[in-house]
Amino acid sequence: MSISTYSNEIKYIQQDDEFDYLKSLIESLDKGKSIGILLYGAPGTGKTLLSITLAKSLNASYYFIDGSPDLDRRDLEGNWELRKGYTKFNYGPLTRAIKDANEKGLSFIIINEINAIRESEQISLNSLLSENHINLISKGFERHELSPNAKLVIIGTMNKGVVGINKLQEAFGDRFLICPEITYPNKKKEIEIATKITNCKKEIAELVVDAAQQIRKQATEDFSISKLFSTRLVVNFCLLISKMPAKFLAHNIQNCIINKLGETVEERKSIAMILDGKMFKEKLGKVLGYSERKMKHQEETIPVEEVGKITEKMRKAINEYIENCGPNQIFKRNGEIMWKFFQWLWNNNRFILRNYFRLTEKNNYHMQYKKAMGKSHDYRGKITLRYIKWVYRNKNYDLVIFMKRFYPVF
Numbered sequence: 001m002s003i004s005t006y007s008n009e010i011k012y013i014q015q016d017d018e019f020d021y022l023k024s025l026i027e028s029l030d031k032g033k034s035i036g037i038l039l040y041g042a043p044g045t046g047k048t049l050l051s052i053t054l055a056k057s058l059n060a061s062y063y064f065i066d067g068s069p070d071l072d073r074r075d076l077e078g079n080w081e082l083r084k085g086y087t088k089f090n091y092g093p094l095t096r097a098i099k100d101a102n103e104k105g106l107s108f109i110i111i112n113e114i115n116a117i118r119e120s121e122q123i124s125l126n127s128l129l130s131e132n133h134i135n136l137i138s139k140g141f142e143r144h145e146l147s148p149n150a151k152l153v154i155i156g157t158m159n160k161g162v163v164g165i166n167k168l169q170e171a172f173g174d175r176f177l178i179c180p181e182i183t184y185p186n187k188k189k190e191i192e193i194a195t196k197i198t199n200c201k202k203e204i205a206e207l208v209v210d211a212a213q214q215i216r217k218q219a220t221e222d223f224s225i226s227k228l229f230s231t232r233l234v235v236n237f238c239l240l241i242s243k244m245p246a247k248f249l250a251h252n253i254q255n256c257i258i259n260k261l262g263e264t265v266e267e268r269k270s271i272a273m274i275l276d277g278k279m280f281k282e283k284l285g286k287v288l289g290y291s292e293r294k295m296k297h298q299e300e301t302i303p304v305e306e307v308g309k310i311t312e313k314m315r316k317a318i319n320e321y322i323e324n325c326g327p328n329q330i331f332k333r334n335g336e337i338m339w340k341f342f343q344w345l346w347n348n349n350r351f352i353l354r355n356y357f358r359l360t361e362k363n364n365y366h367m368q369y370k371k372a373m374g375k376s377h378d379y380r381g382k383i384t385l386r387y388i389k390w391v392y393r394n395k396n397y398d399l400v401i402f403m404k405r406f407y408p409v410f
Contacts, residue, residue: 012046012053013193015185022054025178031105032148036129036176037155038114044230045182047157048112054155055108061100062108063093067116067156076124077136094124094134094144101150114156122172129154129175187213190231197235200242203287208238211280215261215271218405224270227261246288253281269398276362277406307359307407314356314409317349330410336396337403342388354383357391359407363398365391 012019022037029035039047055062065076078092091099093109101107111117128134132152133145146152156176185193187209194205212229219225237256241249253275262268275281321330321344330341345353360366366377369390377387391399403409 010049010197011056012050013189013196014050015183015189018180018182019050019053022050022180023057026054026058026106026151026153029151031151032132032146034129034132034146034152034154037153038173038176038179039155039157039182040159040179041182042184042228042230043159044228044232045184046231047182048110050182051108051110051155051157055110055153058106060104060106060108060153061097062110063097065093065109065111067111067113069116069118071117071121073121073124074138076121077134077138079138089139094128095136097152098128098134098144098146098150101152102147105149106151106153109152109154111154111156113158115158125154126172126175128152129172184216184228184231190234193231194234194238198239198242200238201287204238204242204284205234207278207280207283207287208234211257211275211278214274214278218270218274225261225267226263229257229261233257233260241284241288246285249285249288250281266397270401273363273398273401273406277402279362310352310355310359311407311409313352314407317345317352318409320349321345331400335400337392337400339389339392342392346385346388353388356407356409357383357388360391360402363402365395 014020025037026035039050041047052062052064065071074092076092076094078090078095081088081090097107097109124134133143135141135143154176184190190209190212191202191205194200194209195202198205212231212234215225215229219228233256237252240252240256244252257275258268258271262271318330321341325340325344330338332338342353366387369377369387372394373386373390375386378384
């Protein structure tokens with residue numbers, strides 16, 4: 001729990017007119033009442049920042065409460081403290097917010113993850129939302145009431161689709177006047193948010209937002225990734241790579257994105273492959289002025305403009321295979337790729353297959369092959385059949401993702 005007054009800090013950037021709507025709502029309603037607003041949406045969409053920015057824009061103090069099952073009614077209303085020879089009552093955020101509202105005309109209570117509060121403690125807020133007062137059980141039912149000239153805004157936030165540790169009581173939820181959903185912004189707006197908040201180059205924001213929205217799409221459509229690449233993470237990552245030396249770019253990608261979003265080895269692989277497919281590190285490195293020789297070598301080996309041509313030729317070769325062998329002769333029942341598919345391509349479209357497998361260098365498969373087999377993946381500049389067999393046997397799951405999502409040919 002914390003209290004803050006207006007200051008020049010990071011502010012919420014609205015997507016449409018949600019901020020203007022909520023501010024107008026607060027200003028339009030009569031005084032002498034508590035106003036309940038329940039914001040819900042995916043993690044990292046700016047629900048808490050929106051709440052704080054509303055309070056600051058109206059020059060009002062706000063009390064911040066972190067919802068938790070450990071939260072006690074005394075934490076909300078106040079508690080007795082034993083001191084040397086006497087006891088003192090410390091008023092909680094609810095009573096202090098009422099006092100501020102009565103003195104200054106307006107005050108906010110912001111409750112983050114409101115559905116994590118125990119049902120028994122939600123009762124403390126019922127009377128405040130519906131009857132504009134509370135009675136302190138710990139202090140002989142001392143009454144604290146909102147004056148006719150004051151407004152108290154209670155904003156609760158919760159993640160969409162997450163029930164929470166505790167159930168949100170129906171009677172409690174009904175006392176909130178409105179329940180707006182805060183969604184992730186569109187691409188243009190998300191780039192604007194990242195650029196304004198972090199002061200990073202627009203090219204950086206564009207690359208990061210593009211990757212974030214691709215990972216977010218995969219997480220919501222096929223559920224192969226558990227966590228969403230939130231707008232908060234976009235902002236944090238843009239800030240991080242803009243402030244730190246460019247030589248730590250790979251570390252920041254691994255630690256801030258891949259490890260943070262991937263809960264399993266498979267998820268981390270999927271995220272890494274999305275980023276590799278977009279040449280995320282290479283493109284960011286160029287913008288940041290990172291000129292490591294290894295990165296330059298990769299760029300020279302597979303020019304960006306050639307990737308599209310390679311995948312298009314591979315698609316045509318696969319269509320030719322389907323015409324000759326049938327559409328059911330590519331994948332096994334368990335989803336893995338059949339070896340005879342690659343064998344046919346090697347015999348009939350060897351040059352195309354070799355060029356396509358050159359793209360696996362982006363995922364460092366060739367380095368893993370060299371470490372495991374003690375030899376290079378190519379001979380006189382041409383990808384070897386042994387390397388293709390090794391990738392097929394050891395990276396079949398990754399290869400399916402590689403060929404379907406990152407350099408799509410199916």
